[in-house]
Amino acid sequence: MEVRIRCECGAKEAPFNLRDNILPPEVIVALYCPECSQHVSFDKATMILDNGWIIEYDMDLARFMAVAKLGLPAEKITPAFLFDEGYATWKELYPGELEDIKSEKEAIVAILKEDPHRYFQELKNWANARMERLKAEGWRKAQSI
Numbered sequence: 001m002e003v004r005i006r007c008e009c010g011a012k013e014a015p016f017n018l019r020d021n022i023l024p025p026e027v028i029v030a031l032y033c034p035e036c037s038q039h040v041s042f043d044k045a046t047m048i049l050d051n052g053w054i055i056e057y058d059m060d061l062a063r064f065m066a067v068a069k070l071g072l073p074a075e076k077i078t079p080a081f082l083f084d085e086g087y088a089t090w091k092e093l094y095p096g097e098l099e100d101i102k103s104e105k106e107a108i109v110a111i112l113k114e115d116p117h118r119y120f121q122e123l124k125n126w127a128n129a130r131m132e133r134l135k136a137e138g139w140r141k142a143q144s145i
């Protein structure tokens with residue numbers, strides 16, 4: 001089930017993954033893109049910050065569902081747990097990743113016709129450089145790869 005949520009200022013949208021449908025989409029109370037997050041005071045009890053984006057969770061709902069469906073102790077359920085374990089997290093590595101990949105790859109695919117050997121080398125270089133860049137940019141999901 002694909003859940004797309006628009007940020008509070010309305011400029012951006014992000015697809016979410018709700019692992020095993022343990023939590024309903026309503027667990028995500030609000031989404032703030034790097035623009036609208038600047039006007040939000042960060043509360044680590046209910047929010048996770050990922051490279052300028054903020055996801056705000058309904059922690060009461062999250063705890064209720066996680067205790068009931070997963071049998072976990074309520075104190076284990078934190079915003080970091082919901083994000084890192086995939087129960088309410090980006091579907092991609094970061095919002096907009098698939099779009100970025102598409103446009104970045106187009107340039108490399110153009111090489112395929114000219115020089116297939118170089119194409120595979122370029123593709124490998126690109127994939128490695130891309131992952132290094134995402135780590136350096138600080139995306140939370142890239143840190144564990």
Ligand SMILES: [Zn+2]
Nearest residue numbers: 007009033036
């Ligand atoms: Zn926004």
